[in-house]
Amino acid sequence: MAVTLADVAVRAGVSAATVSRVLNGNYPVAGATRNRVLRAVEELEYVVNGPASALAAATSDLVGVLVNDIADPFFGIMAGAVQSEIGEPTAERGGPKLAVVCNTGGSPERELTFLTLLQRQRAAAVVLTGGALEDDAHRVALTGRLGRLESAGARVVLCGRPPLADTDFPAVTFDNREGARRITEHLLTLGHRRLGYLAGPQARTTTRHRLEGHRAALAAAGLAGDAARLTVRGDYGRSAGYAGAVELLAREPELTAIVAANDTVALGACAALRDRGVRIPEDVSVTGFDDLPFAVDATPALTTVRLPLHEAGVRAGKLALGREEPPADGVVTCGGELMVRDSTAPPRDA
Amino acid sequence: MAVTLADVAVRAGVSAATVSRVLNGNYPVAGATRNRVLRAVEELEYVVNGPASALAAATSDLVGVLVNDIADPFFGIMAGAVQSEIGEPTAERGGPKLAVVCNTGGSPERELTFLTLLQRQRAAAVVLTGGALEDDAHRVALTGRLGRLESAGARVVLCGRPPLADTDFPAVTFDNREGARRITEHLLTLGHRRLGYLAGPQARTTTRHRLEGHRAALAAAGLAGDAARLTVRGDYGRSAGYAGAVELLAREPELTAIVAANDTVALGACAALRDRGVRIPEDVSVTGFDDLPFAVDATPALTTVRLPLHEAGVRAGKLALGREEPPADGVVTCGGELMVRDSTAPPRDA
DNA sequence: TTGAAAGCGCTACCAG
DNA sequence: CTGGTAGCGCTTTCAA
Numbered sequence A, B: 001m002a003v004t005l006a007d008v009a010v011r012a013g014v015s016a017a018t019v020s021r022v023l024n025g026n027y028p029v030a031g032a033t034r035n036r037v038l039r040a041v042e043e044l045e046y047v048v049n050g051p052a053s054a055l056a057a058a059t060s061d062l063v064g065v066l067v068n069d070i071a072d073p074f075f076g077i078m079a080g081a082v083q084s085e086i087g088e089p090t091a092e093r094g095g096p097k098l099a100v101v102c103n104t105g106g107s108p109e110r111e112l113t114f115l116t117l118l119q120r121q122r123a124a125a126v127v128l129t130g131g132a133l134e135d136d137a138h139r140v141a142l143t144g145r146l147g148r149l150e151s152a153g154a155r156v157v158l159c160g161r162p163p164l165a166d167t168d169f170p171a172v173t174f175d176n177r178e179g180a181r182r183i184t185e186h187l188l189t190l191g192h193r194r195l196g197y198l199a200g201p202q203a204r205t206t207t208r209h210r211l212e213g214h215r216a217a218l219a220a221a222g223l224a225g226d227a228a229r230l231t232v233r234g235d236y237g238r239s240a241g242y243a244g245a246v247e248l249l250a251r252e253p254e255l256t257a258i259v260a261a262n263d264t265v266a267l268g269a270c271a272a273l274r275d276r277g278v279r280i281p282e283d284v285s286v287t288g289f290d291d292l293p294f295a296v297d298a299t300p301a302l303t304t305v306r307l308p309l310h311e312a313g314v315r316a317g318k319l320a321l322g323r324e325e326p327p328a329d330g331v332v333t334c335g336g337e338l339m340v341r342d343s344t345a346p347p348r349d350a
Numbered sequence C: 001t002t003g004a005a006a007g008c009g010c011t012a013c014c015a016g
Numbered sequence D: 001c002t003g004g005t006a007g008c009g010c011t012t013t014c015a016a
Helices: A003-010 A017-025 A031-044 A050-057 A071-088 A108-120 A136-151 A176-190 A205-220 A238-251 A263-275 A294-300 A311-321 B007-013 B016-024 B031-042 B052-055 B073-088 B108-120 B136-149 B176-190 B206-219 B238-251 B263-275 B293-300 B309-321
Strands: A060-069 A098-103 A125-129 A153-157 A172-173 A195-199 A231-233 A259-260 A285-290 A303-306 A332-334 B060-066 B098-103 B125-131 B157-161 B171-173 B195-199 B231-233 B256-261 B286-291 B303-306 B329-334
Touching: A003 A017, A003 A031, A017 A031, A017 A195, A017 B263, A031 A259, A050 A263, A050 B052, A060 A231, A060 B263, A071 A098, A071 A125, A071 A205, A071 A311, A071 B073, A071 B098, A071 B195, A098 A176, A098 B073, A098 B108, A108 B231, A125 A311, A125 B263, A136 A153, A136 A285, A172 A311, A176 A195, A176 A259, A176 A285, A176 A303, A195 A263, A195 B098, A205 A294, A205 B286, A231 A238, A231 B052, A238 A259, A238 A263, A238 B231, A259 A263, A259 B256, A263 B293, A294 B263, A294 B293, A303 B098, B007 B016, B007 B052, B031 B136, B060 B073, B060 B108, B060 B309, B073 B098, B073 B309, B108 B125, B108 B136, B125 B309, B136 B157, B176 B195, B176 B206, B176 B256, B176 B286, B176 B303, B195 B206, B195 B238, B195 B263, B231 B238, B238 B256, B238 B263, B263 B286, B293 B309
Parallel strands: A060 A098, A060 A125, A098 B098, A125 A153, A153 A172, A172 A332, A195 A231, A195 A259, A259 A285, A285 A303, B060 B098, B060 B125, B125 B157, B157 B171, B171 B329, B195 B231, B195 B256, B256 B286, B286 B303
Antiparallel strands: none
């Protein structure tokens, strides 16, 4: 079998307890002893047995990160940020943590399943990223699972979704409502009057908040009447954006602007417009959320709302490790103000 | 503390051993007993203690997936595929495995560090994705680490990189060389004669193979002379593509085509061209590798070589779990033939 | 500052 | 088919 603590102890001529203390560095150990142990570790190529250590210490150095779609750079950026933050050795206790990125695919059942698996691993923390499902049954189930995780000693952090009712898990949030309101207001200021909206999947917090902001801006301009007709729902994928744009044009050929619930959807919409010979942004202006770098590189005419994904991930990582105390209300609003990257054109008949 | 196996055993009126058997399902247990145990598990909301189980069984249900850049959908797609494959309960042993996605950021040191962390967790398998670094010192270090992992009982699978010398780890590979050769040949057939090449980072297998294929096609057409002058190196990011395209245009203003080492680089190149008023594909045709869906949606004029990322991930997952036996030579070439998605224009003076 | 020893919760072997 | 039980390798009191 593999080299164990005991082997190292023998080689260094000390007890197992001492080796453990050296490795964890939480106890005073004489310099000479310490060096002897470290040398033995090197020579034997000793690697700690994580499970054994987790069992004895009743906690592991795994941090679960749940994402809705791992192939979406939106989540990739946040997950990468979380990992880079928790990967740094903590002062207080233990070495670097390992991020376990779990891809729920947006499925509520898988979300719960992963949480169970993470609890089974005795994860030190769990970060739930991206919009949450707004469904009572699921909310109750989720609250239960997270509660059990917490009482098993895991920290729970929400990132990119609002606080969970009846809990006090810290949440790192984006101001989706205001961002959507501002971008629509911006389009209205330019003179657009027939705006289509490509909403995200049903019953998601991000979908609802962004849609609310959009509607609020329309209402303020007295354009609420057409809102429902010019809203198409779909998931957060590009094909939904493609199909949605086609549908919007069918409903309103005189459309001059499209607001999409995220960049991926916006890109799909751009593809549809081009396939139909519509020029962007001269004929129709397209805007999205997220500000994924390649999206605007590929389509410079695409205007997006910048969400500070990386920053959110880092903050979530800090909260997950207890390196940062959450504010009294538990909500960290990330990025302060949303930025609108501006390359939008006025409508052709303005 | 949390509910333990013993608690369940008491509640169900059986021994701990029996509960363990029911939970692992590898042993015959009477139907009635079984039900009683399962009911007790439900009532007590029992969750297996992973570390304890891993310690006793000397193996965990974690599978490590190393990626070079988690924010790049190229890796997201593969990692997602691996996870969906290993997430299904195995017939032979144990429930669903949990994928640990580790973001190396392309750093060789971090690659080694993560492997140590995974060994510490007693990972059941490790999948290394994406191009490998071609550096002797690192290769030796990597071989050593992987060897130790293997002798600790972990399966090792390479995905998107060639087999590792002096080892027999199975490898799922793409035919990068032939793909690059074909796409360049394709451009030559259309009449292009001044082709720029945006190569990936130094000393990566993917970079070298793709460049070799490109050069082979040029050589076959008697155009090898200009190859070195019209090759610019950079990393696999979009800004490298942007800068690279600018550099290429400076070196050769009469350029009619650019081949990029991947889609992300190609998108950066497209952005640069547009910023300089160059039309795509009328003035310059841009091609890339990977065939990331949003890339071609955003830029329909972009032609790419399709790599079957999802399929590769699934195959890697199967190999990692031993659900599929590797062929005799250990190499699974994925996708058979590379496809060129065709929307390339002939050069303006053809 | 160090050692001895008692578990942590589970698996798997050996009886029955 | 089921129970008893000896560890798995580490952490952490409690003494020395």
